[in-house]
Amino acid sequence: MSAIEISNLAKTYQVGFFRKTEKAALKNLTLEVHEGEIFGYLGPNGAGKTTTLKLLMGLMFPTAGTASILGRPISDPQVKRSIGFLPEQPYFYDYLTARELLEYYASLSDVPAKERSSRAQRMLDRVGLGGAANTQLRKFSKGMLQRAGIAQAIIHDPKIVFLDEPMSGLDPIGRREVRDLIQELNDEGKTVFFSTHILSDAETLCDRVAVLNRGELQGVGVVADLLAETVGKREVIWEGASTALDALGTKVKIVGDIARTVIDDRQADAAIDAIRHAGGRLKSLMPVQGALEDYFLKHTEPGAGAEVKSE
Amino acid sequence: MTTSRIGHIAYNTFREAVRDRVLYNLIFFALLLLASTPLFGKISIGLERIVLVNLGLTAVTIFGMLISIFIGIGLVSKEIDKKTLYTVLSRPVRRWEFILGKYFGLGLTLLVNTFFMAVGFLAALLYIAHGFQRSDVQLLGALYFIMLQFMVIIAITLLFSSFSSPMLSALFAFGYFVIGNFAEELRGAANLLDGVSRAIVLGISYLVPNFTAMNVISQVAHSEGITGALLLQNSLYAIFYSAAALSAAILIFENRDLK
Known part of the structure; x- marks a missing residue:
C-alpha cells in the first residue's frame, strides 16, 4: 500500500x-x-x-x-x-x-x-x-x-x-x-x-x-x-602539452605543468588519443559526480x- | 473522543486566559471599582444599597463584557496567525470541536472571573448593609443573567472572528452589545415607523440579542423579584441565540482555507 x-x-x-x-x-x-x-x-x-x-x-x-x-x-x-x-x-x-x-x-x-x-x-x-x-x-x-x-x-x-x-x-x-x-x-x-x-x-x-x-x-x-541526468561528463587531468585538447573546445585550467578540463563521456577516447599524440601524460580520467543541486x-x-x- | 477533545481545548483556552496578564489587569480594575462603590454610596444618603447594587453589577457586566470581547476576538485569529491551529487540526480534531472547545474555555474563564467579581461585590454590600436581606437572593439571579449575556456575546464574538479581523470583530461585537441593550427600545421605535424603515428597524431589533430582558440590575437594586418565567425565558433565549451564532461560526470556519 x-x-x-x-x-x-x-x-x-x-x-x-x-x-x-x-x-x-x-x-x-x-x-x-x-x-x-x-x-x-x-x-x-x-x-x-x-x-x-x-x-x-x-x-x-x-x-x-x-x-x-x-x-x-x-x-x-x-x-x-x-x-x-x-x-x-x-x-x-x-x-x-x-x-x-x-x-x-x-x-x-x-x-x-x-x-x-x-x-x-x-x-x-x-x-x-x-x-x-x-x-x-x-x-x-x-x-x-x-x-x-x-x-x-x-x-x-x-x-x-x-x-x-x-x-x-x-x-x-x-x-x-x-x-x-x-x-x-x-x-x-x-x-x-x-x-x-x-x-x-x-x-x-x-x-x-x-x-x-x-x-x-x-x-x-x-x-x-x-x-x-546531470552527469555524463568526465574530468580529465594531464601533465604537459596543455594545448592538447584545444580542439575539443572545452575550457582548460592550467596550474604549473598540470592541465584540467571537463569533457563529455563520448569524447573520452578522442581526448586520450589527443593527449598521447601531443606528448602529454594522462594522470586521471574520472566520471564527474552529479549533485542534486545541478538537477x-x-x-x-x-x-x-x-x-x-x-x- | 469528541467530548474529551472539546474539554481539552476548553481547558487549554482557560489556562491561556488565566496565565495572561491582561486578564489580571482587567480584574484588578473591576475589583478596584467594586471596592470604591461604598464611597459612592456615602455620597447618596439613604440610597447606599441601590447605588452599590447598580454600580457593582454594572461593573461586573462591563468588565466581563470587555474580557469576553478582547479575549474572544483572538480565540481563532491568534491561533491562525501563530500557526498553532495547524498542529491542532492536523490531529483527529474536527473544526467544530475546536470552535466549541474555545467557546466553553472562554465561558469557563468568564464564570470564574464573574465568581470572583461577585464575591467582591457581595463583600462590598456586606460592608455597607452590615448583613444580607432575604431579597438579596435576587442578586444571584441578576448575576446569572449577566453570565448568560457573556455566553451570548462570546458566541457572537466567535462568529465575527471566524471571518473578519480582530479589530473589526471587536467593533462588531461591541456594537451588538450596545444595540442589544436597547433591543426593546428599538422595537418600540419601530412601531412609530412604517414601510421599509419599520421592517429594517424591527429586523435589527430581533437580530441583535435582547440584552434588555437580561438586564435586571435596576429591578434587583430596588429589591424587586425575578419571576421563574423570566429565568426560563432568558435561559432558553441565551441557549438558542448562542447555538445559532455558534452554528454560523462553525459553518464559516468549516469551509475556510487556513492560509
Missing part, C-alpha cells in the same frame, strides 16, 4: 479585493510516496511545498484532484490518527511548559490519559529537551522550539511524519540532530515526508525526492536516477513552469 497517493491535486487562490484574479499555487500534482521511505519534497520558496502540505493536512481544500493517506481519503478524520505534522517555523502556546504542550497534544490525539505524562517525558528526552520539560516555551530558543515541534509531531506514534522545512533556521549542529532524528524515525519503520530547500540534507537522507517549481512537479524519483537548478531556473503566487 502507498503511504501517500496524490492525484491531479490543484489549488487556486483568488487574489485582489475588487478585481479578483486567480493564481495557481499547485497544478495537477500527481505523486506517490511508498511506505517506509524518506521522501524529500524540494523546491525554491514559493514553489507550492507548504500548499501541498496544508492540503494533505486538511488545513486547505483543493480546487481539484484527490489525495489519500494509507488508503484513506484525506477528508477522513481517521487519517489524522496515523500522521504527525511539523509546520514551517513552528510557534507553540508559549504560556505552556514543554511537558504541558506535549501532554495537551497527546490528549488531542486520543493518547490514553495514563500514558500521556510518561510519553511526553520520553519524547522530550528523545529530542534532547528532557532537562527543559518544565520550562515555558516562551523561554525556548529557535532550535529548542524546532525540537519541541518534532516531539509533538511524534508524541502519538504516527505511521507517517510530515515535516515542513524541519532544518530551516537551525545551526549546523541543530541540523545534524534533526537529520539524525529523521533517520531514526525511518529506522523505526515510519514514513517521513519532508519539504526542504536545503539540498544537501535531501541528498543525504532521502530515498526518493520530488522537485517542485512554481506549482508544477518537475521530476520525481530515486536521487541517483535524477542525478544521472535542482536545472529545473527551477526562472522561467521554468507557469507563474504562481507564493506557497
Whole structure:
C-alpha cells in the first residue's frame, strides 16, 4: 500500500479585493510516496511545498484532484490518527511548559490519559529537551522550539511524519540532530515526508525526492536516477602539452605543468588519443559526480513552469 | 473522543486566559471599582444599597463584557496567525470541536472571573448593609443573567472572528452589545415607523440579542423579584441565540482555507 497517493491535486487562490484574479499555487500534482521511505519534497520558496502540505493536512481544500493517506481519503478524520505534522517555523502556546504542550497534544490525539505524562517525558528526552520539560516555551530558543515541534509531531506514534522545512533556521549542529532524528524515525519503520530547500540534507537522507517549481512537479524519483541526468561528463587531468585538447573546445585550467578540463563521456577516447599524440601524460580520467543541486537548478531556473503566487 | 477533545481545548483556552496578564489587569480594575462603590454610596444618603447594587453589577457586566470581547476576538485569529491551529487540526480534531472547545474555555474563564467579581461585590454590600436581606437572593439571579449575556456575546464574538479581523470583530461585537441593550427600545421605535424603515428597524431589533430582558440590575437594586418565567425565558433565549451564532461560526470556519 502507498503511504501517500496524490492525484491531479490543484489549488487556486483568488487574489485582489475588487478585481479578483486567480493564481495557481499547485497544478495537477500527481505523486506517490511508498511506505517506509524518506521522501524529500524540494523546491525554491514559493514553489507550492507548504500548499501541498496544508492540503494533505486538511488545513486547505483543493480546487481539484484527490489525495489519500494509507488508503484513506484525506477528508477522513481517521487519517489524522496515523500522521504527525511539523509546520514551517513552528510557534507553540508559549504560556505552556514543554511537558504541558506535549501532554495537551497527546490528549488531542486520543493518547490514553495514563500514558500521556510518561510519553511526553520520553519524547522530550528523545529530542534532547528532557532537562527543559518544565520550562515555558516562551523561554525556548529557535532550535529548542524546532525540537519541541518534532516531539509533538511524534508524541502519538504516527505511521507517517510530515515535516515542513524541519532544518530551516537551525545551526549546523541543530541540523545534524534533526537529520539524525529523521533517520531514526525511518529506522523505526515510519514514513517521513519532508519539504526542504536545503539540498544537501535531501541528498543525504532521502530515498526518493520530488522537485517542485512554481506549482508544477518537475521530476520525481530515486536521487541517483535524477542525478544521472546531470552527469555524463568526465574530468580529465594531464601533465604537459596543455594545448592538447584545444580542439575539443572545452575550457582548460592550467596550474604549473598540470592541465584540467571537463569533457563529455563520448569524447573520452578522442581526448586520450589527443593527449598521447601531443606528448602529454594522462594522470586521471574520472566520471564527474552529479549533485542534486545541478538537477535542482536545472529545473527551477526562472522561467521554468507557469507563474504562481507564493506557497 | 469528541467530548474529551472539546474539554481539552476548553481547558487549554482557560489556562491561556488565566496565565495572561491582561486578564489580571482587567480584574484588578473591576475589583478596584467594586471596592470604591461604598464611597459612592456615602455620597447618596439613604440610597447606599441601590447605588452599590447598580454600580457593582454594572461593573461586573462591563468588565466581563470587555474580557469576553478582547479575549474572544483572538480565540481563532491568534491561533491562525501563530500557526498553532495547524498542529491542532492536523490531529483527529474536527473544526467544530475546536470552535466549541474555545467557546466553553472562554465561558469557563468568564464564570470564574464573574465568581470572583461577585464575591467582591457581595463583600462590598456586606460592608455597607452590615448583613444580607432575604431579597438579596435576587442578586444571584441578576448575576446569572449577566453570565448568560457573556455566553451570548462570546458566541457572537466567535462568529465575527471566524471571518473578519480582530479589530473589526471587536467593533462588531461591541456594537451588538450596545444595540442589544436597547433591543426593546428599538422595537418600540419601530412601531412609530412604517414601510421599509419599520421592517429594517424591527429586523435589527430581533437580530441583535435582547440584552434588555437580561438586564435586571435596576429591578434587583430596588429589591424587586425575578419571576421563574423570566429565568426560563432568558435561559432558553441565551441557549438558542448562542447555538445559532455558534452554528454560523462553525459553518464559516468549516469551509475556510487556513492560509
